[in-house]
Amino acid sequence: MTLPDQLAEIREDFLGLEVRDRLQLLLEFANELPELPERYRDHPDLLERVEECQSPVYIFVEVDDASRVHMYATAPKEAPTTRGFASILAQGLSGLDAQELLAIPDDFPNTLGLTEAVSPLRIRGMTGMLARAKRQVRARLAA
Amino acid sequence: MSVEYDTSSRFADYAHPERLVSTEWLAEHLGTPGLVVVESDEDVLLYETGHIEGAVKIDWHTELNDPVARDYIDGAGFAALLGGKGISRDDTVVIYGDKNNWWAAYALWVFRLFGHEDVRLLDGGRAKWEAEGRAYTTEVPAREPVDYPIVERDDSGIRAFRDDVFEHLGKPLIDVRSPEEYSGERTSAPAYPEEGALRAGHIPTAKSVPWARAVAEDGGFKPLDELDAIYRGEAGLVDGDEIVAYCRIGERSSHTWFVLHYLLGFDNVRNYDGSWTEWGSAVRVPIARGSEPGTVPAK
Numbered sequence: 001m002t003l004p005d006q007l008a009e010i011r012e013d014f015l016g017l018e019v020r021d022r023l024q025l026l027l028e029f030a031n032e033l034p035e036l037p038e039r040y041r042d043h044p045d046l047l048e049r050v051e052e053c054q055s056p057v058y059i060f061v062e063v064d065d066a067s068r069v070h071m072y073a074t075a076p077k078e079a080p081t082t083r084g085f086a087s088i089l090a091q092g093l094s095g096l097d098a099q100e101l102l103a104i105p106d107d108f109p110n111t112l113g114l115t116e117a118v119s120p121l122r123i124r125g126m127t128g129m130l131a132r133a134k135r136q137v138r139a140r141l142a143a
Numbered sequence: 144m145s146v147e148y149d150t151s152s153r154f155a156d157y158a159h160p161e162r163l164v165s166t167e168w169l170a171e172h173l174g175t176p177g178l179v180v181v182e183s184d185e186d187v188l189l190y191e192t193g194h195i196e197g198a199v200k201i202d203w204h205t206e207l208n209d210p211v212a213r214d215y216i217d218g219a220g221f222a223a224l225l226g227g228k229g230i231s232r233d234d235t236v237v238i239y240g241d242k243n244n245w246w247a248a249y250a251l252w253v254f255r256l257f258g259h260e261d262v263r264l265l266d267g268g269r270a271k272w273e274a275e276g277r278a279y280t281t282e283v284p285a286r287e288p289v290d291y292p293i294v295e296r297d298d299s300g301i302r303a304f305r306d307d308v309f310e311h312l313g314k315p316l317i318d319v320r321s322p323e324e325y326s327g328e329r330t331s332a333p334a335y336p337e338e339g340a341l342r343a344g345h346i347p348t349a350k351s352v353p354w355a356r357a358v359a360e361d362g363g364f365k366p367l368d369e370l371d372a373i374y375r376g377e378a379g380l381v382d383g384d385e386i387v388a389y390c391r392i393g394e395r396s397s398h399t400w401f402v403l404h405y406l407l408g409f410d411n412v413r414n415y416d417g418s419w420t421e422w423g424s425a426v427r428v429p430i431a432r433g434s435e436p437g438t439v440p441a442k
Contacts, residue, residue, distance in 0.1 A: 080188035119204040
């Protein structure tokens with residue numbers, strides 16, 4: 001199973017760094033998490049809460065007519081780790097074909113070399129986000 | 144050499160006012176020789192986004208826990224951790240953090256397991272510091288490593304294990320989790336992941352006093368009379384009581400341990416860090432459900 005290029009690149013970027021520098025890269029991702037598009041800002045009801053995360057984070061996944069995926073997320077600035085996880089997925093998943101996204105291994109978050117830096121417990125939040133993104137994609141495809 | 148205490152009147156009523164400093168005090172004392180400021184947060188990246196000038200970071204999960212066994216690091220590990228961060232045995236350590244100092248209190252409790260004498264909390268933590276518009280920096284201080292002595296952890300005074308809790312049944316127990324966790328509707332705090340416990344409910348006879356009830360609106364601790372009304376009044380604690388506090392993994396109950404011991408002056412308070420993730424998964428231990436404490440089980 002090969003990872004989509006954009007996710008493989010993110011993983012290589014993390015694995016190429018010393019453990020403590022991986023936290024800095026995660027922080028850069030956190031800072032890059034884009035604002036929600038306007039159509040979701042006024043519709044919090046459309047967003048799904050990721051219960052696996054300790055901080056309030058919400059995601060929404062769209063599948064367009066060409067079967068391309070777009071993922072949006074919002075998390076408070078007091079929760080940079082969670083923002084970082086959301087940003088990795090927003091950047092790594094957006095633009096993928098829906099089937100490509102569904103084929104991403106569920107344990108992808110554990111392969112980024114972050115478990116040591118942030119602890120396995122915290123990584124679960126990202127695993128939960130990926131699982132929910134996949135479920136939303138399945139639901140959109142079935143709709 | 145201890146740095147002078149914060150003698151401001153707002154802490155004067157507490158049993159041990161020397162365990163707290165105010166944001167004003169800290170702002171005035173930053174850079175004082177012998178003072179080390181430590182940030183300890185739930186979010187492992189929050190320190191990197193900005194912290195109090197000169198503060199070093201200690202992460203409860205990746206640094207204070209043993210990486211293999213479910214336990215804290217040992218004396219050698221603690222010495223290496225603190226020495227590496229340039230903290231000496233006789234330094235005054237002021238700890239602060241996010242979530243109303245929930246994790247900061249946990250770190251303070253671990254410091255006390257190793258007998259680090261002068262360790263204090265910044266009343267109100269990050270929230271109060273920020274609300275007052277005080278400055279943060281992203282600059283990580285370059286502190287010279289020092290020799291911190293290897294002191295073995297002493298779990299006897301302020302830490303309780305499962306067997307100790309069995310022995311303790313019949314004496315005051317304080318469950319500091321959310322009402323939903325206490326009653327058994329769920330095993331983790333609302334909005335937190337369900338994890339780590341196979342059964343839900345509480346230890347029989349434990350009184351429910353959610354930890355955050357000790358926190359005032361500004362994120363600091365409530366004044367003594369309000370704390371008395373909650374813990375001596377509602378929860379019925381009386382002087383001389385031996386008390387065990389617990390939560391899910393021992394973090395929130397460290398906060399309550401701090402309140403009971405240092406603010407209210409109970410001398411014999413232990414934190415059961417195995418807490419619900421241990422008790423709620425152990426075989427054949429008594430569990431009570433619902434909103435009532437329940438009765439002492441036959442031993």
